Amino acid sequence: MTVTETPTRITTPSVVDGVGASATRPDGVPKVDGSFIYSSDEYHDGSLWGVTLRSPHPRARVLAIDTSQATGIDGVRCVLTHRDVPGSKTYGMKVYDEPVLAFDEVRYQGEPVAVVAATHPEIARRACELIVVDYEELVPNTDPEMSLTGQVEGLFGGGLARHVRIRHGDVATARALADVVVEGRYEMGTQDPAFLGPESGLAVPLGDGGVELYVSCQNLHLDQQQVADCLGLPLDKVRLVLSGVGGAFGGKEDLNVHIHACLLALRTGRPVRMVYSREESFFGHVHRHPAIADIELGATRDGRLVFTKVRLVLDGGAYTSTSQVVIANGCYFAAGAYDVANVEIDGFATYTNNPPCGAMRGFGAVQSCYAIESAMDRLAGELGLHPLELRMRNAIGEGDVLPTGQPVDGPAPVQEILAYLRDLPLPAGADHEAADMRTRPGGVGNVTRGEGIRRGVGYALGMKAIGFSGGMDDTCTARVTVWIRDGEPVAEVYCAGPELGQGVVTLEAQIARTELGVRTVELRDKDTDIAESGASSASRQSWMTAGAVVGACGLVRDEILARAAAVLGRPAGELTLDGPEIHDPAGHPLVPVAEVLGPESVSHAFTYRHRPTEPVDDERGQGNAHVAFAYAAHRAIVDVDVELGLVKVVEMATAQDVGKAMNPAGVEGQIEGGTVQGLGLAVMEELQITGGRIRNPSFTDYLIPTMLDVPPMPMKIFEFPHPDSPYGLNGVGEPPNLSSTPAILNALRDATGLELPRAPVRPSDLITEPPVEGAGPE
Amino acid sequence: MRVNVTVNGVAHSVDHVWALESLLDFLRERVGLRGTKNACEQGECGSCSVYVDGVLVCSCLVAAVQVEGRSVVTVEGLDSGDGMHPVQQAFLDAGAVQCGFCTPGMIVAAHCLLDSNPDPDDLTVREELSGNLCRCTGYQKILDAVHLAAERTGAAP
Numbered sequence: 001m002t003v004t005e006t007p008t009r010i011t012t013p014s015v016v017d018g019v020g021a022s023a024t025r026p027d028g029v030p031k032v033d034g035s036f037i038y039s040s041d042e043y044h045d046g047s048l049w050g051v052t053l054r055s056p057h058p059r060a061r062v063l064a065i066d067t068s069q070a071t072g073i074d075g076v077r078c079v080l081t082h083r084d085v086p087g088s089k090t091y092g093m094k095v096y097d098e099p100v101l102a103f104d105e106v107r108y109q110g111e112p113v114a115v116v117a118a119t120h121p122e123i124a125r126r127a128c129e130l131i132v133v134d135y136e137e138l139v140p141n142t143d144p145e146m147s148l149t150g151q152v153e154g155l156f157g158g159g160l161a162r163h164v165r166i167r168h169g170d171v172a173t174a175r176a177l178a179d180v181v182v183e184g185r186y187e188m189g190t191q192d193p194a195f196l197g198p199e200s201g202l203a204v205p206l207g208d209g210g211v212e213l214y215v216s217c218q219n220l221h222l223d224q225q226q227v228a229d230c231l232g233l234p235l236d237k238v239r240l241v242l243s244g245v246g247g248a249f250g251g252k253e254d255l256n257v258h259i260h261a262c263l264l265a266l267r268t269g270r271p272v273r274m275v276y277s278r279e280e281s282f283f284g285h286v287h288r289h290p291a292i293a294d295i296e297l298g299a300t301r302d303g304r305l306v307f308t309k310v311r312l313v314l315d316g317g318a319y320t321s322t323s324q325v326v327i328a329n330g331c332y333f334a335a336g337a338y339d340v341a342n343v344e345i346d347g348f349a350t351y352t353n354n355p356p357c358g359a360m361r362g363f364g365a366v367q368s369c370y371a372i373e374s375a376m377d378r379l380a381g382e383l384g385l386h387p388l389e390l391r392m393r394n395a396i397g398e399g400d401v402l403p404t405g406q407p408v409d410g411p412a413p414v415q416e417i418l419a420y421l422r423d424l425p426l427p428a429g430a431d432h433e434a435a436d437m438r439t440r441p442g443g444v445g446n447v448t449r450g451e452g453i454r455r456g457v458g459y460a461l462g463m464k465a466i467g468f469s470g471g472m473d474d475t476c477t478a479r480v481t482v483w484i485r486d487g488e489p490v491a492e493v494y495c496a497g498p499e500l501g502q503g504v505v506t507l508e509a510q511i512a513r514t515e516l517g518v519r520t521v522e523l524r525d526k527d528t529d530i531a532e533s534g535a536s537s538a539s540r541q542s543w544m545t546a547g548a549v550v551g552a553c554g555l556v557r558d559e560i561l562a563r564a565a566a567v568l569g570r571p572a573g574e575l576t577l578d579g580p581e582i583h584d585p586a587g588h589p590l591v592p593v594a595e596v597l598g599p600e601s602v603s604h605a606f607t608y609r610h611r612p613t614e615p616v617d618d619e620r621g622q623g624n625a626h627v628a629f630a631y632a633a634h635r636a637i638v639d640v641d642v643e644l645g646l647v648k649v650v651e652m653a654t655a656q657d658v659g660k661a662m663n664p665a666g667v668e669g670q671i672e673g674g675t676v677q678g679l680g681l682a683v684m685e686e687l688q689i690t691g692g693r694i695r696n697p698s699f700t701d702y703l704i705p706t707m708l709d710v711p712p713m714p715m716k717i718f719e720f721p722h723p724d725s726p727y728g729l730n731g732v733g734e735p736p737n738l739s740s741t742p743a744i745l746n747a748l749r750d751a752t753g754l755e756l757p758r759a760p761v762r763p764s765d766l767i768t769e770p771p772v773e774g775a776g777p778e
Numbered sequence: 779m780r781v782n783v784t785v786n787g788v789a790h791s792v793d794h795v796w797a798l799e800s801l802l803d804f805l806r807e808r809v810g811l812r813g814t815k816n817a818c819e820q821g822e823c824g825s826c827s828v829y830v831d832g833v834l835v836c837s838c839l840v841a842a843v844q845v846e847g848r849s850v851v852t853v854e855g856l857d858s859g860d861g862m863h864p865v866q867q868a869f870l871d872a873g874a875v876q877c878g879f880c881t882p883g884m885i886v887a888a889h890c891l892l893d894s895n896p897d898p899d900d901l902t903v904r905e906e907l908s909g910n911l912c913r914c915t916g917y918q919k920i921l922d923a924v925h926l927a928a929e930r931t932g933a934a935p
Contacts, residue, residue, distance in 0.1 A: 031881050032878075032881055033854065034854045195879075196911065436901065669919055677913070698822070704913060713916065
């Protein structure tokens, strides 16, 4: 393991709970004692409840809306429709195409049509039932393959949201060099982010005609812009404050209650709370795009890839959200973490009347990693090579050129990652007839004696860009203020980068302790009064926030030292700041910081930017689009009961390079959580969508892994410092979500010998030994 | 209707409770204890776990009127007044908290488990806490936290 050298700017190596320590969360105590305020806990005296009426149809023309009966109920304060939206009637992260409230047509089941404010949520719900919407039902377009024509009436762009083309080398010529060619089609169902904390918020009208919104989200400033546009208010009349976020995983990048709650609050002049039920939540946020990937790999007999050809279709559903960028990201990494000279990738994002899809952890790369890693195992089988050996022979390394023409820079320790999994001993096999029933696939519900249980081992490798790609000017601003309290310096960090659970607030405090040597760090609430931080997405927030906080701390330190220099009559360059004291070069204390600052505070803001990137071109998809890359791999061990079609994931081993483990416990938690979301996608999680309708919008019917479904997860965290980032850190959150799913699929294929072209697998996919006809009691 | 109930040792008498109001809503909206969370409202996720007369329940599945005359303990009532309960401290120390939305319910359920089984093995913890969903942590550190709490309360050998 490479350990990052302590950067020279750190003045207090002895600092407690600084960078690199598993410091506890600053929001930890309120989160364990129940006092932490999530957006669904927000409360204001005299507040009303807002409830949304949603379309029951996946596609229908809205002919008329009659709210008269609903308005007449006792306790109802207002009923709003599209006519009451004063500004832009539509919003969206990239394109304003999603109606705040439906005005001409509804394009997916669950689309908001009207909102009601009432004194009690039940009254508001009953009022919603009395709103009469005259729909003319239309036949929904639900087949993404049809949408590819770009000719489907009633869909944006005729159904085609974006076609991404990547051309690298010459696949046609390279075919002649391939001794072995494998082909496969791999499909993936729709995953839901299924964060536990539902969409919710509190809007408070202000005396000046403005509004304040306490909400859970992933990007306060992008949300503020959309809300202001739709309310027809200037930005400075719309203030967003980050409330407690109960998980997000991409599903809170798009707006949910935001505009509705503000509209109701501004209309009634009263604070308005909105909280989605679990059922509503399934309709109230975007999902992971379902995918169809056709993939062709050509290799020489000795296992060198000579070409990769991929066609990837992601169905984005009714509205754009981030589909154009999700498909781009899916395409960038569709050839996997491999060095291959000839690549042809065509990616399509479609519109249909299916539920809207957008960002979810991994952002398109989950789908393409699943496809390429499935195909790599098929190729290994054709070549008679161990799947790890094939991967090691082709693994990408520093200096290799990506299909987009960008050379890989920064550490690319793929060989090290794979070697860890190769060398890790396999867990012991179980004697299922003798063992505790709870260890069997299906647990105590397994009705056999375990005679049909087969073990499988599978591997997968993933690679993803960290940060926003494609030429975005991506900034993050932090303000750090130091003052004296009880004779000791105290630092306050103020940065809008949303805390979703990932622990960026912990890092803010750790960095301030490390940079300034202070013991006490206070974190200011996150809101839109400071400049933007960008989104907590793309595994970027730790990097970006760290850059901003380190920068602001540096400015604060420089000013404190300059003031000390003036007091001491010595050059500032000779002085160092060590918590409560200013030191000379030998480390001797010269003067307390308290004496230098007195009653004054020192405060500086700093705006961090990562290196510039550029968009890829439309014709061949070439360009230096990425900030950085991160890598992870998994080894999955599964037991499959081939009579019952039940699976037990026995172990998920993983290795990942994180650059610098800023908070090792936090890094482990991200890797474990990402691995388990991938496990869910492999064996149980799928939104069942028929004719554009979601059939399982509940936790009874949409299953996410429980503690019992989750195996031990041995892991190796590598720390190869990234040369461009603060402290050498790299993004952590998404990579473990990439390779987890295909590792399990490959293990299931190993156990059963089946092709298993679809994730998640269903029990019926796995039964290889049906009951013998005529067998049974004599 | 009126409901008389003791919550975390404090007697409450609340009027105008709706017949179909859940104990979860009652605790959050009437008593003002919002530590008990609303994540699925159909007894699948365990985020709303509380004790009713010492029995672990999903408060979303209990009608408020059913707790008439009973004693309810929520996550806010686990601390006996002299700092955090060892289970809460263990969750904090083990890094078992990320977004934290599942945490109150998970802690009440873990508290209940350790009450009846002071030193559970891995499989037992997994089985007993499988009614509490967590989407962030992958559960490993929650498992660690339960063992840490067991160790600290002196039950482990």
